[in-house]
Amino acid sequence: MNSWCSYKDVVLFTSNRINKGVVVYLTVQERKSLEISIENVKDLNELFGSQDKNIKLIEDYLNVEISTRGEIMQIEGEAESVQQTHDILVVLQELINRGHKMNTQDVISAIKMRQSDTLKSFLSLYENTLIKDAKGQSIKIKNLNQKQYVNAINSNDVVFGIGPAGTGKTFLAVVMAIAALKNGQVKKIILTRPAVEAGENLGFLPGDLQEKVNPYLRPIYDALYQILGVEHTNRLMERGVIEIAPLAYMRGRTLEDAFIILDEAQNTTNAQMKMFLTRLGYQSKMIVNGDKTQIDLPKGVESGLVHSEKILKNIKRIRFIEFSASDVVRHPVVADIIRAYEGN
Known part of the structure:
Protein backbone atom coordinates (compact mmCIF):
# COMPACT_ATOMS: atom_id res chain seq x y z
CA MET A 1 0.00 0.00 0.00
CA ASN A 2 1.17 3.52 -0.81
CA SER A 3 0.06 6.21 1.62
CA TRP A 4 0.63 9.94 1.75
CA CYS A 5 1.55 11.39 5.14
CA SER A 6 1.01 15.14 5.43
CA TYR A 7 1.04 17.92 7.94
CA LYS A 8 -2.29 19.24 6.57
CA ASP A 9 -5.79 17.85 6.34
CA VAL A 10 -6.66 15.22 3.77
CA VAL A 11 -8.96 16.53 1.02
CA LEU A 12 -9.46 13.54 -1.28
CA PHE A 13 -8.99 9.76 -1.44
CA THR A 14 -8.11 8.06 -4.73
CA SER A 15 -6.80 4.65 -5.72
CA ASN A 16 -4.97 3.10 -8.63
CA ARG A 17 -3.48 -0.28 -9.57
CA ILE A 18 0.22 -0.41 -10.43
CA ASN A 19 2.11 -3.59 -11.33
CA LYS A 20 1.17 -6.52 -9.10
CA GLY A 21 -0.09 -4.64 -6.03
CA VAL A 22 -2.81 -2.10 -5.34
CA VAL A 23 -1.62 1.43 -4.67
CA VAL A 24 -3.82 3.60 -2.49
CA TYR A 25 -2.81 7.15 -1.72
CA LEU A 26 -4.27 10.32 -0.28
CA THR A 27 -4.34 13.51 -2.28
CA VAL A 28 -3.53 16.29 0.16
CA GLN A 29 -3.06 19.99 0.11
CA GLU A 30 0.65 19.65 0.83
CA ARG A 31 2.43 16.32 0.22
CA LYS A 32 5.44 15.62 2.37
CA SER A 33 5.79 11.86 2.72
CA LEU A 34 4.79 8.76 0.77
CA GLU A 35 5.10 5.07 1.49
CA ILE A 36 5.31 2.50 -1.32
CA SER A 37 4.81 -1.22 -0.75
CA ILE A 38 6.61 -3.56 -3.16
CA GLU A 39 5.69 -7.24 -2.97
CA ASN A 40 8.64 -8.61 -4.93
CA VAL A 41 11.87 -8.28 -2.92
CA LYS A 42 13.94 -9.19 -5.97
CA ASP A 43 12.46 -6.20 -7.79
CA LEU A 44 13.33 -4.01 -4.82
CA ASN A 45 16.96 -5.10 -4.89
CA GLU A 46 17.12 -4.47 -8.63
CA LEU A 47 15.50 -1.09 -8.17
CA PHE A 48 17.96 0.01 -5.52
CA GLY A 49 21.03 -1.17 -7.40
CA SER A 50 24.43 -2.18 -6.06
CA GLN A 51 25.08 -0.45 -2.73
CA ASP A 52 21.84 1.50 -3.22
CA LYS A 53 23.42 3.55 -6.01
CA ASN A 54 20.17 4.01 -7.94
CA ILE A 55 18.27 5.30 -4.93
CA LYS A 56 21.14 7.58 -3.90
CA LEU A 57 21.11 9.01 -7.41
CA ILE A 58 17.37 9.78 -7.20
CA GLU A 59 17.86 11.32 -3.75
CA ASP A 60 20.65 13.58 -5.01
CA TYR A 61 18.76 14.69 -8.12
CA LEU A 62 15.42 15.39 -6.44
CA ASN A 63 16.53 16.32 -2.94
CA VAL A 64 14.42 13.65 -1.25
CA GLU A 65 15.10 10.99 1.35
CA ILE A 66 14.19 7.38 0.62
CA SER A 67 14.24 4.82 3.42
CA THR A 68 13.13 1.18 3.61
CA ARG A 69 11.53 -1.09 6.17
CA GLY A 70 11.39 -4.55 4.65
CA GLU A 71 9.32 -4.18 1.50
CA ILE A 72 8.17 -0.65 2.35
CA MET A 73 9.87 2.40 0.83
CA GLN A 74 9.21 5.81 2.34
CA ILE A 75 9.86 9.02 0.39
CA GLU A 76 10.22 12.32 2.22
CA GLY A 77 10.79 15.78 0.77
CA GLU A 78 9.08 18.70 -0.88
CA ALA A 79 5.69 17.96 -2.39
CA GLU A 80 6.66 18.15 -6.06
CA SER A 81 9.90 16.20 -5.54
CA VAL A 82 8.06 13.46 -3.65
CA GLN A 83 5.53 13.13 -6.47
CA GLN A 84 8.29 13.02 -9.09
CA THR A 85 10.16 10.37 -7.11
CA HIS A 86 7.00 8.28 -6.81
CA ASP A 87 6.39 8.42 -10.56
CA ILE A 88 10.00 7.55 -11.33
CA LEU A 89 10.06 4.55 -8.99
CA VAL A 90 6.79 3.26 -10.46
CA VAL A 91 8.02 3.41 -14.04
CA LEU A 92 11.41 1.91 -13.14
CA GLN A 93 9.67 -0.99 -11.41
CA GLU A 94 7.61 -1.58 -14.54
CA LEU A 95 10.82 -1.55 -16.60
CA SER A 109 16.81 9.02 -18.20
CA ALA A 110 13.71 8.45 -16.05
CA ILE A 111 14.60 11.38 -13.79
CA LYS A 112 15.17 13.77 -16.67
CA MET A 113 12.05 12.68 -18.52
CA ARG A 114 9.93 13.16 -15.39
CA GLN A 115 11.38 16.63 -14.90
CA SER A 116 10.55 17.50 -18.51
CA ASP A 117 7.05 15.96 -18.28
CA THR A 118 7.86 13.29 -20.90
CA LEU A 119 7.95 10.27 -18.56
CA LYS A 120 4.89 8.79 -20.29
CA SER A 121 7.20 8.02 -23.25
CA PHE A 122 9.91 6.41 -21.10
CA LEU A 123 8.91 2.76 -21.48
CA SER A 124 8.48 3.11 -25.25
CA LEU A 125 12.21 3.82 -25.53
CA TYR A 126 12.91 0.23 -24.52
CA GLU A 127 10.59 -1.50 -26.96
CA ASN A 128 13.19 -1.92 -29.71
CA THR A 129 16.78 -3.15 -29.53
CA LEU A 130 19.15 -1.37 -31.92
CA ILE A 131 21.80 -4.08 -31.72
CA LYS A 132 23.49 -6.35 -29.18
CA ASP A 133 27.01 -5.60 -28.00
CA ALA A 134 29.96 -7.98 -27.73
CA LYS A 135 28.65 -9.26 -24.38
CA GLY A 136 25.20 -9.96 -25.77
CA GLN A 137 23.57 -7.03 -23.99
CA SER A 138 20.88 -5.06 -25.82
CA ILE A 139 21.67 -1.50 -26.83
CA LYS A 140 18.65 0.79 -26.71
CA ASP A 157 21.03 10.39 -46.34
CA VAL A 158 22.90 12.97 -44.25
CA VAL A 159 22.30 13.58 -40.54
CA PHE A 160 23.96 16.18 -38.34
CA GLY A 161 24.07 15.49 -34.60
CA ILE A 162 24.89 18.72 -32.78
CA GLY A 163 25.32 19.00 -29.04
CA PRO A 164 27.61 18.55 -26.03
CA ALA A 165 29.78 15.60 -25.16
CA GLY A 166 28.10 12.66 -23.46
CA THR A 167 24.81 12.79 -25.35
CA GLY A 168 25.53 9.56 -27.21
CA LYS A 169 26.00 11.05 -30.70
CA THR A 170 29.18 9.17 -31.60
CA PHE A 171 28.19 5.92 -29.91
CA LEU A 172 24.78 5.78 -31.59
CA ALA A 173 26.29 6.65 -34.97
CA VAL A 174 28.67 3.69 -34.63
CA PRO A 194 39.77 16.43 -38.34
CA ALA A 195 43.08 16.22 -36.51
CA VAL A 196 43.11 19.87 -35.60
CA GLU A 197 45.80 19.56 -32.96
CA ALA A 198 48.23 18.41 -35.65
CA GLY A 199 46.90 20.77 -38.30
CA GLU A 200 45.86 17.76 -40.42
CA ASN A 201 49.60 17.19 -40.92
CA LEU A 202 50.24 13.88 -39.22
CA GLY A 203 53.61 13.15 -40.76
CA PHE A 204 55.63 13.82 -37.63
CA LEU A 205 53.77 11.21 -35.61
CA PRO A 206 55.32 7.71 -35.44
CA GLY A 207 53.83 4.66 -37.13
CA ASP A 208 51.65 4.01 -40.17
CA LEU A 209 48.52 5.97 -41.14
CA GLN A 210 46.23 4.10 -38.75
CA GLU A 211 48.63 4.57 -35.83
CA LYS A 212 48.91 8.28 -36.58
CA VAL A 213 45.16 8.76 -36.54
CA ASN A 214 44.37 6.49 -33.57
CA PRO A 215 44.86 9.13 -30.82
CA TYR A 216 42.22 11.33 -32.46
CA LEU A 217 39.66 8.54 -32.88
CA ARG A 218 39.72 6.98 -29.42
CA PRO A 219 35.98 7.51 -28.74
CA LEU A 228 32.01 -5.81 -31.77
CA GLY A 229 34.79 -6.73 -29.40
CA VAL A 230 38.49 -5.97 -29.94
CA GLU A 231 39.34 -9.02 -32.05
CA HIS A 232 36.36 -8.74 -34.39
CA THR A 233 36.98 -5.00 -34.84
CA ASN A 234 40.63 -5.60 -35.69
CA ARG A 235 39.73 -8.33 -38.21
CA LEU A 236 37.26 -6.04 -39.99
CA MET A 237 39.87 -3.28 -40.09
CA GLU A 238 42.46 -5.64 -41.54
CA ARG A 239 39.99 -6.60 -44.28
CA GLY A 240 39.19 -2.95 -45.00
CA VAL A 241 35.54 -3.34 -43.99
CA ILE A 242 36.11 -0.71 -41.32
CA GLU A 243 38.34 2.13 -42.46
CA ILE A 244 39.90 4.75 -40.22
CA ALA A 271 36.27 24.00 -47.28
CA GLN A 272 36.81 20.74 -45.42
CA MET A 273 33.10 20.33 -44.69
CA LYS A 274 32.17 20.96 -48.33
CA MET A 275 34.84 18.49 -49.45
CA PHE A 276 33.57 15.83 -47.05
CA LEU A 277 29.86 16.19 -47.84
CA THR A 278 30.47 16.04 -51.59
CA ARG A 279 32.14 12.60 -51.20
CA LEU A 280 28.69 11.03 -50.69
CA GLY A 281 28.00 8.25 -53.18
CA TYR A 282 25.05 5.97 -53.96
CA GLN A 283 23.69 3.67 -51.23
CA SER A 284 25.65 5.59 -48.60
CA LYS A 285 24.83 7.49 -45.44
CA MET A 286 26.77 10.27 -43.75
CA ILE A 287 26.62 11.16 -40.08
CA VAL A 288 28.23 14.44 -39.02
CA ASN A 289 28.64 14.98 -35.27
CA GLY A 290 29.99 17.95 -33.39
CA ASP A 291 29.74 20.36 -30.48
CA LYS A 292 29.60 24.03 -31.40
CA THR A 293 30.86 25.01 -27.94
CA GLN A 294 34.14 23.09 -28.41
CA ILE A 295 35.63 24.68 -31.52
CA ASP A 296 39.45 24.48 -31.58
CA LEU A 297 40.03 26.24 -34.91
CA PRO A 298 42.33 29.28 -35.08
CA LYS A 299 40.72 32.58 -34.20
CA GLY A 300 38.81 34.06 -37.12
CA VAL A 301 38.27 30.71 -38.91
CA GLU A 302 34.59 29.82 -39.22
CA SER A 303 33.58 26.30 -38.24
CA GLY A 304 32.34 24.20 -41.14
CA LEU A 305 29.71 22.74 -38.79
CA VAL A 306 28.31 26.16 -37.92
CA HIS A 307 28.31 27.23 -41.56
CA SER A 308 26.63 24.04 -42.78
CA GLU A 309 23.81 24.46 -40.26
CA LYS A 310 23.11 27.90 -41.72
CA ILE A 311 22.96 26.84 -45.38
CA LEU A 312 21.81 23.19 -45.45
CA LYS A 313 18.82 23.07 -43.09
CA ASN A 314 16.21 23.27 -45.84
CA ILE A 315 17.70 20.62 -48.14
CA LYS A 316 15.70 17.41 -48.46
CA ARG A 317 17.29 14.21 -47.12
CA ILE A 318 19.46 16.25 -44.75
CA ARG A 319 18.41 16.44 -41.08
CA PHE A 320 19.81 18.31 -38.10
CA ILE A 321 19.23 16.96 -34.57
CA GLU A 322 20.04 19.22 -31.63
CA PHE A 323 21.12 17.75 -28.29
CA SER A 324 21.43 19.64 -25.01
CA ALA A 325 22.91 19.14 -21.55
CA SER A 326 19.67 17.45 -20.48
CA ASP A 327 20.42 14.66 -22.98
CA VAL A 328 23.78 13.76 -21.41
CA VAL A 329 23.88 10.07 -20.51
CA ARG A 330 27.28 9.99 -18.84
CA HIS A 331 27.92 10.49 -15.13
CA PRO A 332 25.27 12.89 -13.72
CA VAL A 333 27.86 15.54 -12.86
CA VAL A 334 28.78 15.90 -16.56
CA ALA A 335 25.46 17.59 -17.34
CA ASP A 336 25.97 19.96 -14.40
CA ILE A 337 29.46 20.82 -15.64
CA ILE A 338 28.13 21.56 -19.11
CA ARG A 339 25.41 23.82 -17.74
CA ALA A 340 27.94 25.65 -15.55
CA TYR A 341 30.15 26.41 -18.55
CA GLU A 342 27.16 27.42 -20.67
CA GLY A 343 26.22 29.94 -18.01
CA ASN A 344 29.57 31.75 -18.18
Whole structure:
Protein backbone atom coordinates (compact mmCIF):
# COMPACT_ATOMS: atom_id res chain seq x y z
CA MET A 1 0.00 0.00 0.00
CA ASN A 2 1.17 3.52 -0.81
CA SER A 3 0.06 6.21 1.62
CA TRP A 4 0.63 9.94 1.75
CA CYS A 5 1.55 11.39 5.14
CA SER A 6 1.01 15.14 5.43
CA TYR A 7 1.04 17.92 7.94
CA LYS A 8 -2.29 19.24 6.57
CA ASP A 9 -5.79 17.85 6.34
CA VAL A 10 -6.66 15.22 3.77
CA VAL A 11 -8.96 16.53 1.02
CA LEU A 12 -9.46 13.54 -1.28
CA PHE A 13 -8.99 9.76 -1.44
CA THR A 14 -8.11 8.06 -4.73
CA SER A 15 -6.80 4.65 -5.72
CA ASN A 16 -4.97 3.10 -8.63
CA ARG A 17 -3.48 -0.28 -9.57
CA ILE A 18 0.22 -0.41 -10.43
CA ASN A 19 2.11 -3.59 -11.33
CA LYS A 20 1.17 -6.52 -9.10
CA GLY A 21 -0.09 -4.64 -6.03
CA VAL A 22 -2.81 -2.10 -5.34
CA VAL A 23 -1.62 1.43 -4.67
CA VAL A 24 -3.82 3.60 -2.49
CA TYR A 25 -2.81 7.15 -1.72
CA LEU A 26 -4.27 10.32 -0.28
CA THR A 27 -4.34 13.51 -2.28
CA VAL A 28 -3.53 16.29 0.16
CA GLN A 29 -3.06 19.99 0.11
CA GLU A 30 0.65 19.65 0.83
CA ARG A 31 2.43 16.32 0.22
CA LYS A 32 5.44 15.62 2.37
CA SER A 33 5.79 11.86 2.72
CA LEU A 34 4.79 8.76 0.77
CA GLU A 35 5.10 5.07 1.49
CA ILE A 36 5.31 2.50 -1.32
CA SER A 37 4.81 -1.22 -0.75
CA ILE A 38 6.61 -3.56 -3.16
CA GLU A 39 5.69 -7.24 -2.97
CA ASN A 40 8.64 -8.61 -4.93
CA VAL A 41 11.87 -8.28 -2.92
CA LYS A 42 13.94 -9.19 -5.97
CA ASP A 43 12.46 -6.20 -7.79
CA LEU A 44 13.33 -4.01 -4.82
CA ASN A 45 16.96 -5.10 -4.89
CA GLU A 46 17.12 -4.47 -8.63
CA LEU A 47 15.50 -1.09 -8.17
CA PHE A 48 17.96 0.01 -5.52
CA GLY A 49 21.03 -1.17 -7.40
CA SER A 50 24.43 -2.18 -6.06
CA GLN A 51 25.08 -0.45 -2.73
CA ASP A 52 21.84 1.50 -3.22
CA LYS A 53 23.42 3.55 -6.01
CA ASN A 54 20.17 4.01 -7.94
CA ILE A 55 18.27 5.30 -4.93
CA LYS A 56 21.14 7.58 -3.90
CA LEU A 57 21.11 9.01 -7.41
CA ILE A 58 17.37 9.78 -7.20
CA GLU A 59 17.86 11.32 -3.75
CA ASP A 60 20.65 13.58 -5.01
CA TYR A 61 18.76 14.69 -8.12
CA LEU A 62 15.42 15.39 -6.44
CA ASN A 63 16.53 16.32 -2.94
CA VAL A 64 14.42 13.65 -1.25
CA GLU A 65 15.10 10.99 1.35
CA ILE A 66 14.19 7.38 0.62
CA SER A 67 14.24 4.82 3.42
CA THR A 68 13.13 1.18 3.61
CA ARG A 69 11.53 -1.09 6.17
CA GLY A 70 11.39 -4.55 4.65
CA GLU A 71 9.32 -4.18 1.50
CA ILE A 72 8.17 -0.65 2.35
CA MET A 73 9.87 2.40 0.83
CA GLN A 74 9.21 5.81 2.34
CA ILE A 75 9.86 9.02 0.39
CA GLU A 76 10.22 12.32 2.22
CA GLY A 77 10.79 15.78 0.77
CA GLU A 78 9.08 18.70 -0.88
CA ALA A 79 5.69 17.96 -2.39
CA GLU A 80 6.66 18.15 -6.06
CA SER A 81 9.90 16.20 -5.54
CA VAL A 82 8.06 13.46 -3.65
CA GLN A 83 5.53 13.13 -6.47
CA GLN A 84 8.29 13.02 -9.09
CA THR A 85 10.16 10.37 -7.11
CA HIS A 86 7.00 8.28 -6.81
CA ASP A 87 6.39 8.42 -10.56
CA ILE A 88 10.00 7.55 -11.33
CA LEU A 89 10.06 4.55 -8.99
CA VAL A 90 6.79 3.26 -10.46
CA VAL A 91 8.02 3.41 -14.04
CA LEU A 92 11.41 1.91 -13.14
CA GLN A 93 9.67 -0.99 -11.41
CA GLU A 94 7.61 -1.58 -14.54
CA LEU A 95 10.82 -1.55 -16.60
CA ILE A 96 12.27 -4.24 -14.32
CA ASN A 97 9.08 -6.29 -14.51
CA ARG A 98 9.42 -6.29 -18.30
CA GLY A 99 12.76 -8.08 -17.92
CA HIS A 100 15.12 -5.17 -18.52
CA LYS A 101 18.32 -5.22 -16.48
CA MET A 102 18.41 -1.67 -15.22
CA ASN A 103 21.52 0.49 -14.99
CA THR A 104 22.42 4.00 -13.89
CA GLN A 105 21.70 5.50 -17.31
CA ASP A 106 18.13 4.19 -17.16
CA VAL A 107 17.62 5.91 -13.81
CA ILE A 108 19.03 9.20 -15.12
CA SER A 109 16.81 9.02 -18.20
CA ALA A 110 13.71 8.45 -16.05
CA ILE A 111 14.60 11.38 -13.79
CA LYS A 112 15.17 13.77 -16.67
CA MET A 113 12.05 12.68 -18.52
CA ARG A 114 9.93 13.16 -15.39
CA GLN A 115 11.38 16.63 -14.90
CA SER A 116 10.55 17.50 -18.51
CA ASP A 117 7.05 15.96 -18.28
CA THR A 118 7.86 13.29 -20.90
CA LEU A 119 7.95 10.27 -18.56
CA LYS A 120 4.89 8.79 -20.29
CA SER A 121 7.20 8.02 -23.25
CA PHE A 122 9.91 6.41 -21.10
CA LEU A 123 8.91 2.76 -21.48
CA SER A 124 8.48 3.11 -25.25
CA LEU A 125 12.21 3.82 -25.53
CA TYR A 126 12.91 0.23 -24.52
CA GLU A 127 10.59 -1.50 -26.96
CA ASN A 128 13.19 -1.92 -29.71
CA THR A 129 16.78 -3.15 -29.53
CA LEU A 130 19.15 -1.37 -31.92
CA ILE A 131 21.80 -4.08 -31.72
CA LYS A 132 23.49 -6.35 -29.18
CA ASP A 133 27.01 -5.60 -28.00
CA ALA A 134 29.96 -7.98 -27.73
CA LYS A 135 28.65 -9.26 -24.38
CA GLY A 136 25.20 -9.96 -25.77
CA GLN A 137 23.57 -7.03 -23.99
CA SER A 138 20.88 -5.06 -25.82
CA ILE A 139 21.67 -1.50 -26.83
CA LYS A 140 18.65 0.79 -26.71
CA ILE A 141 18.03 4.51 -26.96
CA LYS A 142 18.00 6.48 -23.71
CA ASN A 143 15.93 9.60 -24.36
CA LEU A 144 13.61 11.23 -26.88
CA ASN A 145 16.35 13.17 -28.69
CA GLN A 146 18.29 9.95 -29.20
CA LYS A 147 15.10 8.45 -30.63
CA GLN A 148 14.78 11.37 -33.06
CA TYR A 149 18.45 10.96 -33.99
CA VAL A 150 18.05 7.25 -34.75
CA ASN A 151 14.86 7.87 -36.73
CA ALA A 152 16.61 10.61 -38.69
CA ILE A 153 19.48 8.26 -39.58
CA ASN A 154 17.01 5.65 -40.80
CA SER A 155 15.15 8.07 -43.07
CA ASN A 156 17.81 10.51 -44.35
CA ASP A 157 21.03 10.39 -46.34
CA VAL A 158 22.90 12.97 -44.25
CA VAL A 159 22.30 13.58 -40.54
CA PHE A 160 23.96 16.18 -38.34
CA GLY A 161 24.07 15.49 -34.60
CA ILE A 162 24.89 18.72 -32.78
CA GLY A 163 25.32 19.00 -29.04
CA PRO A 164 27.61 18.55 -26.03
CA ALA A 165 29.78 15.60 -25.16
CA GLY A 166 28.10 12.66 -23.46
CA THR A 167 24.81 12.79 -25.35
CA GLY A 168 25.53 9.56 -27.21
CA LYS A 169 26.00 11.05 -30.70
CA THR A 170 29.18 9.17 -31.60
CA PHE A 171 28.19 5.92 -29.91
CA LEU A 172 24.78 5.78 -31.59
CA ALA A 173 26.29 6.65 -34.97
CA VAL A 174 28.67 3.69 -34.63
CA VAL A 175 25.79 1.46 -33.48
CA MET A 176 23.74 2.41 -36.54
CA ALA A 177 26.75 1.91 -38.82
CA ILE A 178 27.38 -1.60 -37.51
CA ALA A 179 23.67 -2.45 -37.75
CA ALA A 180 23.65 -1.28 -41.39
CA LEU A 181 26.74 -3.39 -42.10
CA LYS A 182 25.25 -6.51 -40.50
CA ASN A 183 21.97 -6.01 -42.37
CA GLY A 184 23.79 -5.77 -45.70
CA GLN A 185 22.73 -2.16 -46.29
CA VAL A 186 26.37 -1.06 -46.70
CA LYS A 187 29.62 -2.81 -47.52
CA LYS A 188 31.96 -0.79 -45.34
CA ILE A 189 32.18 1.72 -42.51
CA ILE A 190 34.39 4.79 -42.83
CA LEU A 191 35.31 6.75 -39.70
CA THR A 192 37.05 10.10 -39.80
CA ARG A 193 37.62 13.33 -37.92
CA PRO A 194 39.77 16.43 -38.34
CA ALA A 195 43.08 16.22 -36.51
CA VAL A 196 43.11 19.87 -35.60
CA GLU A 197 45.80 19.56 -32.96
CA ALA A 198 48.23 18.41 -35.65
CA GLY A 199 46.90 20.77 -38.30
CA GLU A 200 45.86 17.76 -40.42
CA ASN A 201 49.60 17.19 -40.92
CA LEU A 202 50.24 13.88 -39.22
CA GLY A 203 53.61 13.15 -40.76
CA PHE A 204 55.63 13.82 -37.63
CA LEU A 205 53.77 11.21 -35.61
CA PRO A 206 55.32 7.71 -35.44
CA GLY A 207 53.83 4.66 -37.13
CA ASP A 208 51.65 4.01 -40.17
CA LEU A 209 48.52 5.97 -41.14
CA GLN A 210 46.23 4.10 -38.75
CA GLU A 211 48.63 4.57 -35.83
CA LYS A 212 48.91 8.28 -36.58
CA VAL A 213 45.16 8.76 -36.54
CA ASN A 214 44.37 6.49 -33.57
CA PRO A 215 44.86 9.13 -30.82
CA TYR A 216 42.22 11.33 -32.46
CA LEU A 217 39.66 8.54 -32.88
CA ARG A 218 39.72 6.98 -29.42
CA PRO A 219 35.98 7.51 -28.74
CA ILE A 220 35.09 5.73 -31.98
CA TYR A 221 37.43 2.84 -31.19
CA ASP A 222 35.86 2.54 -27.73
CA ALA A 223 32.41 2.27 -29.31
CA LEU A 224 33.58 -0.32 -31.84
CA TYR A 225 35.24 -2.42 -29.16
CA GLN A 226 32.14 -2.34 -26.96
CA ILE A 227 29.82 -3.41 -29.78
CA LEU A 228 32.01 -5.81 -31.77
CA GLY A 229 34.79 -6.73 -29.40
CA VAL A 230 38.49 -5.97 -29.94
CA GLU A 231 39.34 -9.02 -32.05
CA HIS A 232 36.36 -8.74 -34.39
CA THR A 233 36.98 -5.00 -34.84
CA ASN A 234 40.63 -5.60 -35.69
CA ARG A 235 39.73 -8.33 -38.21
CA LEU A 236 37.26 -6.04 -39.99
CA MET A 237 39.87 -3.28 -40.09
CA GLU A 238 42.46 -5.64 -41.54
CA ARG A 239 39.99 -6.60 -44.28
CA GLY A 240 39.19 -2.95 -45.00
CA VAL A 241 35.54 -3.34 -43.99
CA ILE A 242 36.11 -0.71 -41.32
CA GLU A 243 38.34 2.13 -42.46
CA ILE A 244 39.90 4.75 -40.22
CA ALA A 245 41.27 7.83 -41.94
CA PRO A 246 41.96 11.50 -41.23
CA LEU A 247 39.63 13.94 -42.94
CA ALA A 248 42.33 15.16 -45.31
CA TYR A 249 42.48 11.66 -46.89
CA MET A 250 38.85 11.87 -48.03
CA ARG A 251 39.71 14.30 -50.81
CA GLY A 252 39.13 13.03 -54.35
CA ARG A 253 37.14 9.95 -53.30
CA THR A 254 33.53 8.94 -53.98
CA LEU A 255 32.21 6.89 -51.08
CA GLU A 256 29.59 4.39 -52.25
CA ASP A 257 27.87 1.56 -50.33
CA ALA A 258 29.34 3.01 -47.16
CA PHE A 259 28.29 4.33 -43.79
CA ILE A 260 30.50 7.36 -43.15
CA ILE A 261 30.88 9.07 -39.78
CA LEU A 262 32.60 12.43 -39.33
CA ASP A 263 33.25 13.11 -35.66
CA GLU A 264 34.30 16.40 -34.01
CA ALA A 265 32.94 18.21 -37.06
CA GLN A 266 33.05 21.57 -35.28
CA ASN A 267 36.78 21.58 -36.04
CA THR A 268 36.37 21.43 -39.82
CA THR A 269 36.76 24.52 -41.96
CA ASN A 270 34.11 25.44 -44.51
CA ALA A 271 36.27 24.00 -47.28
CA GLN A 272 36.81 20.74 -45.42
CA MET A 273 33.10 20.33 -44.69
CA LYS A 274 32.17 20.96 -48.33
CA MET A 275 34.84 18.49 -49.45
CA PHE A 276 33.57 15.83 -47.05
CA LEU A 277 29.86 16.19 -47.84
CA THR A 278 30.47 16.04 -51.59
CA ARG A 279 32.14 12.60 -51.20
CA LEU A 280 28.69 11.03 -50.69
CA GLY A 281 28.00 8.25 -53.18
CA TYR A 282 25.05 5.97 -53.96
CA GLN A 283 23.69 3.67 -51.23
CA SER A 284 25.65 5.59 -48.60
CA LYS A 285 24.83 7.49 -45.44
CA MET A 286 26.77 10.27 -43.75
CA ILE A 287 26.62 11.16 -40.08
CA VAL A 288 28.23 14.44 -39.02
CA ASN A 289 28.64 14.98 -35.27
CA GLY A 290 29.99 17.95 -33.39
CA ASP A 291 29.74 20.36 -30.48
CA LYS A 292 29.60 24.03 -31.40
CA THR A 293 30.86 25.01 -27.94
CA GLN A 294 34.14 23.09 -28.41
CA ILE A 295 35.63 24.68 -31.52
CA ASP A 296 39.45 24.48 -31.58
CA LEU A 297 40.03 26.24 -34.91
CA PRO A 298 42.33 29.28 -35.08
CA LYS A 299 40.72 32.58 -34.20
CA GLY A 300 38.81 34.06 -37.12
CA VAL A 301 38.27 30.71 -38.91
CA GLU A 302 34.59 29.82 -39.22
CA SER A 303 33.58 26.30 -38.24
CA GLY A 304 32.34 24.20 -41.14
CA LEU A 305 29.71 22.74 -38.79
CA VAL A 306 28.31 26.16 -37.92
CA HIS A 307 28.31 27.23 -41.56
CA SER A 308 26.63 24.04 -42.78
CA GLU A 309 23.81 24.46 -40.26
CA LYS A 310 23.11 27.90 -41.72
CA ILE A 311 22.96 26.84 -45.38
CA LEU A 312 21.81 23.19 -45.45
CA LYS A 313 18.82 23.07 -43.09
CA ASN A 314 16.21 23.27 -45.84
CA ILE A 315 17.70 20.62 -48.14
CA LYS A 316 15.70 17.41 -48.46
CA ARG A 317 17.29 14.21 -47.12
CA ILE A 318 19.46 16.25 -44.75
CA ARG A 319 18.41 16.44 -41.08
CA PHE A 320 19.81 18.31 -38.10
CA ILE A 321 19.23 16.96 -34.57
CA GLU A 322 20.04 19.22 -31.63
CA PHE A 323 21.12 17.75 -28.29
CA SER A 324 21.43 19.64 -25.01
CA ALA A 325 22.91 19.14 -21.55
CA SER A 326 19.67 17.45 -20.48
CA ASP A 327 20.42 14.66 -22.98
CA VAL A 328 23.78 13.76 -21.41
CA VAL A 329 23.88 10.07 -20.51
CA ARG A 330 27.28 9.99 -18.84
CA HIS A 331 27.92 10.49 -15.13
CA PRO A 332 25.27 12.89 -13.72
CA VAL A 333 27.86 15.54 -12.86
CA VAL A 334 28.78 15.90 -16.56
CA ALA A 335 25.46 17.59 -17.34
CA ASP A 336 25.97 19.96 -14.40
CA ILE A 337 29.46 20.82 -15.64
CA ILE A 338 28.13 21.56 -19.11
CA ARG A 339 25.41 23.82 -17.74
CA ALA A 340 27.94 25.65 -15.55
CA TYR A 341 30.15 26.41 -18.55
CA GLU A 342 27.16 27.42 -20.67
CA GLY A 343 26.22 29.94 -18.01
CA ASN A 344 29.57 31.75 -18.18
